[in-house]
Amino acid sequence: MPVQIDPVLLETLGTLLAAVLTVMVLSYILGDNALFRIATYLFVGVASGYAAAVAWQEVLQPRLIAPFLNLNTTQFGAGPFVTGVVVPIGLVGLLALRLVPGAGRLGGLPVALLIGVGAAAVVGGAITGTLVPQTLAAMESFSPFAIAPQTGETGIERMVNVLLVLVGTVGTLAYFGFGVRKGEEHAPRYGWRRTRTPLGAINIPWPVFPFLGEVFIFVAFGVMFAGALSATLLYLTERVQFLASALQTLLSGIFPIA
Amino acid sequence: MRGGLGLVWAAIAIAFGLIVLQGYFIDLEVLRGVRTMVLQWAVVLAAAALLLGVANLLAVHLSKIGAQEKGWPYSAMLVGALVVTLLVGLFFGEESPLVLSVFQYIQQPVESTLAGLLAISLTLGIVRLLSRRRDMRTYIFLITVFIVLLGTGPWLIGSNGGLHQLMGEARAWLSQVWAAGAARGLLLGVALGATATGLRILLGADRPYGD
């Protein structure tokens, strides 16, 4: 049902509303307050309502309701209609019974189907998409003549990088082994062991691979943190710029420049 | 009866799960049609589950309003916004300008601003880091963050100079070699865990769907 609304008016009012809501949320800098809560509760309500409307309009209605409206007698009873419409309607009905006290157990059928299918998708994707390819990727050649396809690296630079990536991979996997021997529950995780090297006897942390893995993990966390910080800075930048433009628009509307 | 239904649900989950799983490795042609059908059912059920989640949210806040719990006016506002948005979306369509305006002028600004507040929180956290904790891990973390930030954005003075370029290279080396190695290990670990969890469900050892 089309609703005729003046787009300029809609945009103006909308921009004003968005600016007010932005300021209300930014007021959290001063501390938790009612304005912030109003804005967030409003957001949750709108987001939930919109998601529900999209799920109905784009998935359930076209798949389950529209076929009945466009149904002709020849299609009724056909295999695709039964498997594509009738059965899903039944499954959705059973799922809805989860909200009914006493009959919720019947909703176990669609839930079991969802979980079984989801688990299979996760397992299949993890094995074929990550485990095998990444394991193979970790076994890169140490040949100094090989060339990295993406970066074009070669020679010593590539060998060092490949070695670092390999040590990082193995060390990270080794780090997540938290088993301890009986009686050593409170012992420190790492110790020092004197090891002979071509450069002489030096103390190295032991066990060495978990220690190295921890180093690599914290480097990765640092990179991720810096990336997240820069991303959120962009979010804040966009909001501040929006406020500035909204204020400019409002002021120009109030005080039009002749 | 309780145990019987549970076994039926487990049988269904395992059967349909195996039908989907075989498509990743064997992909039998006879099962391709059934596999597609089962995946379609999963798509429909996922949408229905989203609706149920929204209904549950509605019920929780309605009970808060009914019990006049602390903060019930906020819940009333949430319920009102939810109902209005849903009704407008159902009657006018989610593609109508009104609904799109609701998304653009309410949801997107608030969500973006909330994400922008994270910048302040993250900065505050890292400023206080060394005053709270000083050990090897903290120093590694802090130094990495500093180098990556320096190598990411421009400088007021000397941007694009040799030092800035060096910092850029260091940043790339840290993120594309050191972090990539750790990330590969993390991805392998996550995949192993997901595989183990999924196989437990497909073998019936775990039954999160209840009895």
Next chain:
Amino acid sequence: MCQTENAADAEFCRLCHAKLPDPAESPIPKGPETGATGGETAPPARGAPVSADRGSQMPDWLARLRQEVTGEAGPSETAPLSGAGDDLGWLGAMPAVAGEDEGPPPGEVPDWLGASAHGGTSTDEAAPGADVPDWLAKIRAKARGDGEGEPAFEGESAAEPTPSPTPAPLPEPEAAIPAEPEAPASLGLPDWLLAARPDDAPTVPPPSEPDRPSWLMGVTDDGSGELPRVPALVFDGEGAAPEPAPDIDLSSVSAQVPDWIGEGRPPELADRSDLAPATLPAWLEAMRPVDTFRSVIEIESAEDQAVESAGPLAGLRGVLLAEPVVAMLHAPTGKAARLDVNERQYAQAELLHRLVEEEKREARPRPAAKARPSVLRWVVAAALLVAVGVPGVLGIPAMDLPAFAPRDLAGLVGVVDAIPTDRPALVVFDYEAGATGEMEAVAGPFLSHLMERGVPIATLSTHPGGSVLAERLMALQGAGHNYVRGEDFVHLGYLPGGPAAVQLFAASPRQAVTSGFLEEETLTTIWDSPVLAGVAQLSDFTLMAVITSGSEDARVWIEQSEAFLGEAPLVTIVSAGSEPLVRPYYESTDPKVNGILSGLTSAVAYEQRLGEPGLAHSRWSSYGLGLLVVEVLVALGAVGGITTGMFRSRRR
């Protein structure tokens, strides 16, 4: 019969329920009064002569005795007890137990015993017992004839307890009466009965054990010629009558009461020095209860017992005193009793106290304290807001654009430049509305590049709001390239279901998506759009691009779609924070990701390469100044933290 005393008019014994002899048929012989109250009527069961007609009433032992003597089957005439004569007067002199209404008159000897107590002329002398059975009379006669010094029982003679070094056990029941047909010289009577008279030397030596039960000690012969009397329960061994209880008046009968008959007061130890303590046979000793269950209660003597002076029990002896323990309030003693507590008990008490305290603590939750506003937070927020706001508003400072493009950008540009343009590219918008600030700036140049090449675009999202964000960005970028929805790009809409939905779309796109977003009303299905002409499977797309702010969505698309892409390249446009987790798919010998774009720096460089300044350019200065402020704050924070730590360690 059980020898239980019954009421005079009782018909059946109250203990053994045996039928009692009729008192009218067997008159009770009178004997000397022994102080029993109400002794006029005697219980017919006691002392009642046994007549032939009442053979069934005769005690068994007596019946057997008669049989032995007379050889007769039933009790008929029995000889009187030999040697009884006057000596048997003690039997009648047995006083009745206090409280009994009936009983033989004190001193009254049954007739059958009274004749024999007087010797040979027992039959005649037992005139009071004119009904002495013949069998008993014969016994008497025989006993007199056998020997002198027949034991005679004196009713009044003081009972001299037979000195015995050892306590006399109870007589064996088997040794009661021999069953020999011929009466022995003692006529079968037990020796104790024959030698019951303490004055006469017993002709029959007294049995070695037990000689005489203690209750037979002190038999006296009152000289009245009556049968000797068996004394009753012995309380006093000396025969001196015990002092009667105040509530029982025995003055009228006290003269006749043998000395050995006492009442109430236990004998003194000194008075009973010659009395041998009783010994129990072994079998009875074994049945004795365990000592622990025996409570030894010492009863104070009447003189020692205090008399209650207050309360409802005033005047009584032997009661718990109400005062001063109970009734009277008294101040606590100055020094409290000290408990003797060991370590374990103390620890347990401590634990209990702690548990109680914790319970109190948990029961009363404190209201959450309101967080104090942080000055540092205000400073940081102000610095960041100024840093990102000033360049956007004032245009200064203008940060230098990156002079060097990242190495990854070249690969991505090369991928986009290499794709055919006759088939649409699939662009997945899997980020939330909150990430529009970064993702629109980073993905903008990529979409612009596609549009510049004229590649049709089909958008898709697994997020509910993804279609709206796709429309927003496509409208923004398409405006500069005259891209029109429905002709150059379409929205495939929302695809719920996570990995399963992506797998379905990858395997069969047309069955996964049936309706689009903002699709033309003239279309029956979105796949009828000219943009999607010729597209039946995933590999029919010219390129697949995933725009996401999270690494999870990118990983799902990479894992699920890789097998169905065929030759179509996969590129990812990800947030700077998610890049490390996507890069392993890119940096491998057989990469699953053919191009990666991350960070505003790459986006600005991309825009520079395209020659189209866009959102990335507009936010570069603010972004740069904001990053600088953050770096300064991080450095200051690190210095402050290290300094604080050094000062703290010095203080310690």
